[in-house]
Amino acid sequence: MPFTGPRPGSGPGRGGRPGRVFTVVSLLDSLGTGLYLAGGTVYFVQGVGLSPAQLGMGLALAGGAGFLATVPVGLLADRCGARPVLIGLQLWLAAAFTALAFVHGPLAFAAVCSLMTMAERSAPPMIQAVVADLMGGAEQVGAMARIRTVRNVGYALGALLATPLMAVHELWTFRVLLLGNAVSYVVAALLLRTVAVPRRAGGPAVPGPRRSRLPRGLGDRRFLAVTGLNGVLVLHQTMLNVGLPLWVVRHTSAPVASVPLLFALNTALVIGLQVRFSRDPRQEGRNRRSLRWAAWLLAATGVLMALSAGPGRAGALVLLVLAVGTLTAGELWQSIAGWALPVDHAPEGRRAEYLSVFNLGVTVQAVLGPLAVTAVVALGPRGWLLLTAVFSAAALLSAPVLRALERARPLPAVAPPLQRQGESA
Incomplete structure (x- = not known):
């Protein structure tokens, strides 16, 4: 649908106050997360006194809670x-992490971790929804690429800042x-309050089907x-x-010792290339290309991993x-498609809901992915070749699945002009 948003250069992908605010918010968020990821597991085992089994059970329950919360938050x-x-x-997460610092016992840990994960899983679609409210199309993809780059810098800085604290x-x-x-x-949260998000001005309602109480995105088979x-x-x-x-x-x-160096290589490539990858001038068919390239590159990763079991150290x-x-190139292409697809195909008035439904795939992967990947490793090179076959099938399916969704894409509607929140209609 036509989008009348802020003037060029005012969104988070470029200059202007919203861009600066989102950059700082992303840096702060990822900096704090980097601190937590660096020392959280050690704290839960040695500080809280959880056994590995209790830790795993608590995280599994938290993952289920996060899965259930995502779509209702999108509807809200x-x-x-x-x-x-x-x-x-943001405030919910602040309260959860404060409680987590003083938690005792496996039951309290599972409860607080579940509350934390509910907010963690719901936040990424909301970030993308706010960015999409400020801009659309290629500019929105570029904005998300910049935000992701800043977040990777924040993760690295957070881990570095955690090092001297963990040494104590x-x-x-x-x-x-x-x-x-x-x-x-x-x-x-305080910084986000200063961002003015466009809203629809008063005008005739866009005709459409009566809104049901159930999430429409969960019934959209193509989506x-x-x-x-x-x-x-x-x-x-x-x-x-x-x-x-x-x-x-x-x-x-x-x-x-090569493991942390390989992680560092991945981080450096994402920081250096994410924005460049997002600059695809050919908007037509961009999502199909991004998914297809991501799948083939991940398929190639499986082959390379299988081959690495044979030779010597070098x-x-x-x-x-x-x-x-x-793998990093596949990650970059998948991210681009993941930012554009739910925004491009969400019906009018249901953007946050569709973003939340789309994020369910990420949540399911977070729960089932470790089981699948550990099984792949246990099978040896055959496991990676099996995973290559899965990614190859995904590459072949990407074009027909995307075309089916594009055929069912909601018809553009003439929308009333946008106003900043706080302006009178």
Whole structure:
């Protein structure tokens, strides 16, 4: 549908106050998350006293809670606005991380972690919805690419800042990590209050079907097919975080010390290339190309991982570096499609809902992905070749699945002009 938004240069993808605010918010958010990821697991086991089984069970329950919360939060955002819901989620996360710093016992841990994960899983679609409210099309994809680049810088800085605190290895230092993350969410919420998001001015309502109480996105079979396809490709996250270190340790001659270096290579490539990858001047068929290229590159990654089990140390390291390169390229193309698809195909008035439904594929992957990838590693090279076959099938299916969705894309409607929140109609 036609979009009349802020003037060029005023959105988060470029200059202007919204761009600066989103850059700072993304940096603060990822900085706090980097602190938490660096020391959270050690704190829960050594500080809280959880066993590995209790930790795993708590995280599994939290993952289920996050899955169930995503779509209802999206429905709420379509009714109340994405920005106020995103601000509420930031404050929710601040409260959850504060509670997590003083939690005792497995039941309390599972409860607080579930509340935290509900907000964590619901926040990314809301961020994308706010950005889409400020701009559309290629500019929105470019904005998300810049936000992701800044977030990767923040993750790295957070991990570095956590290093001296973890070296002290005292309970209070781990609590500082969690409370520092909580503070970052409060500051982010305050900054988001200063962003003026366009809204529809008064005017004739856009005709359409009567809104049902049930999420329409969950009944859209074509959209769910694309959501599932994207969820398969998001497996690249678990391939890197779980599959790569396990494979290096158990099945290759590469030194264990190469694992953090391979992670650093992935981070550096994402920071350096994400924005460049998003600059695709050919908008027609962009989503189909992005999904197809992502699938083929991930298929190639599976082949390279399988081959890395054979040669000696130097040969294995070369193949692993190439595998990280193809995996990162697949990750970049998948991200571009993931930002554009739900925004491009969401019906009028249901953007946040469709973004939340689309994010369910990511959530399911986070729950089932570790099981699938550990099974792949256990099978040895045959497991990676089996995964290659899955990605190859995804590449072949991407074009027909996307074309089916494009044929069912809602017809453009003439929309009334947009106003900033707070302006009179």
